[in-house]
Amino acid sequence: MMTGMTPRLTLIAAVSADGFISAGKGVPWDLPKDREHFRAYTSGKWLLLGHQTYEEMLGWFSNHHPLVLSRDAKFLPFNGERVATVQEALNLTQKANQKELVVCGGSGAFSAALPEADQLVITHVNHLLGGGVPFPSFSQKEWEPVERTAYDRDDTHAYSFAIVTYQRVAHYDRAA
Numbered sequence: 001m002m003t004g005m006t007p008r009l010t011l012i013a014a015v016s017a018d019g020f021i022s023a024g025k026g027v028p029w030d031l032p033k034d035r036e037h038f039r040a041y042t043s044g045k046w047l048l049l050g051h052q053t054y055e056e057m058l059g060w061f062s063n064h065h066p067l068v069l070s071r072d073a074k075f076l077p078f079n080g081e082r083v084a085t086v087q088e089a090l091n092l093t094q095k096a097n098q099k100e101l102v103v104c105g106g107s108g109a110f111s112a113a114l115p116e117a118d119q120l121v122i123t124h125v126n127h128l129l130g131g132g133v134p135f136p137s138f139s140q141k142e143w144e145p146v147e148r149t150a151y152d153r154d155d156t157h158a159y160s161f162a163i164v165t166y167q168r169v170a171h172y173d174r175a176a
């Protein structure tokens with residue numbers, strides 16, 4: 001029997017002005033203040049990551065509990081657990097009485113989780129990548145910006161950016 005409340009599902013991403021999260025492999029910009037924000041937001045939380053992003057972030061996890069999205073039943077993550085679906089990840093998170101599950105990408109994980117998501121925390125980077133790994137499109141009608149913090153370019157940030165929190169205007173009934 002399931003206990004506890006359904007955890008809030010948050011997607012956290014840094015997205016280029018033309019809608020990409022990567023030019024191919026790795027993060028395509030170096031924005032220390034955004035890294036700081038990512039570290040602070042995810043600290044101590046249960047995370048959901050696609051297999052590739054998990055491999056890229058190995059060594060970064062400290063007080064996190066990573067759930068790794070993979071179709072390969074033989075894949076055993078070094079830390080955390082493998083899950084086959086977003087729903088399985090939500091069920092495990094709920095069983096552990098966690099209030100939130102934070103989806104950290106990549107594109108596959110974001111696309112699978114977006115229909116279930118309650119909140120988006122997006123760093124909009126003022127830079128065009130011209131192609132690469134996309135963030136799934138989301139409708140401004142469905143998502144309301146509730147908080148926005150802008151950062152200018154400076155000696156350590158080649159691009160200006162804004163961190164925007166969006167909340168779903170009306171969440172469809174997951175149980176329906």
Ligand SMILES: NC(=O)c1ccc[n+]([C@@H]2O[C@H](COP(=O)([O-])OP(=O)(O)OC[C@H]3O[C@@H](n4cnc5c(N)ncnc54)[C@H](OP(=O)(O)O)[C@@H]3O)[C@@H](O)[C@H]2O)c1
Pocket residue numbers: 012013014015020021022023024025026027049050051052053054056069070071072075084085104105106107108109110112133
């Ligand atoms: N800018 C940002 O905010 C940000 C954040 C995260 C990542 N990234 C970048 O994004 C890129 C990686 O994105 P990606 O889309 O190529 O890879 P990904 O989503 O990290 O990983 C892809 C793998 O995850 C598993 N997977 C994905 N969707 C699944 C689903 N619906 N059900 C079951 N398993 C699923 C599959 O693993 P198996 O092959 O094991 O089945 C798939 O091969 C990297 O370049 C990374 O640096 C950017």
